[in-house]
Amino acid sequence: MTLETTGYVTVVQDPDGLPDGWSDVGAVALVCRERRVKGQKNEGTGHYYITRLRVSAAVLAGYIRNHWGIENGLHWVLDVAFREDDSRARTGHAGANLGMLRRVAVSLLKRAKTKGSIKTRRMKAGWDDNYLLQVIPGITAQ
Structure with missing residues (x-):
């Protein structure tokens, strides 16, 4: 079996348009992953994260x-x-x-x-x- 996983992270610092009371949000991130197994259908997932941190x-x-x-x-x-x-x-x-x-x-x-x-x-x-x-x-x- 050959397994390959790839992914990337996209971060939006100090996002606009958040609800009132969410002033502490420093960033919103999207983590996308793709998993490929030889002979099977590729699987992709996306996960969102909210953080107070303002990091890369x-x-x-x-x-x-x-x-x-x-x-x-x-x-x-x-x-x-x-x-x-x-x-x-x-x-x-x-x-x-x-x-x-x-x-x-x-x-x-x-x-x-x-x-x-x-x-x-x-x-x-x-x-x-x-x-x-x-x-x-x-x-x-x-």
């Missing part, structure tokens, strides 16, 4: 990339350690509720002062009640 397109593109790097890192952990993509919770708010619990668990496991990956720490917390009590602050053994 290159600087803003870097901020956007860094944000998505952090976001994608969290999703990778959720999928690897919790197999979130395999979840079949579809009724009512079950998916959102379980997703929130997974994120809380990742946060607690990251704070744990032990070695090992999040997946390893999760398994250890499931097997060892004493370790689980260390991971969850404010809980004591009975």
Whole structure:
């Protein structure tokens, strides 16, 4: 498979015609991306960003990339350690509720002062009640 992604960022500094109360807006940006996979139809997307910053397109593109790097890192952990993509919770708010619990668990496991990956720490917390009590602050053994 051959994958190619191209894109560009267009920034309008101090845009005109914004609603009252939007005086803090420094720039509006449009990020356009095109994804090409050999043998498949090309896909194009456009995403708008509003910021107080008055920076160049290159600087803003870097901020956007860094944000998505952090976001994608969290999703990778959720999928690897919790197999979130395999979840079949579809009724009512079950998916959102379980997703929130997974994120809380990742946060607690990251704070744990032990070695090992999040997946390893999760398994250890499931097997060892004493370790689980260390991971969850404010809980004591009975």
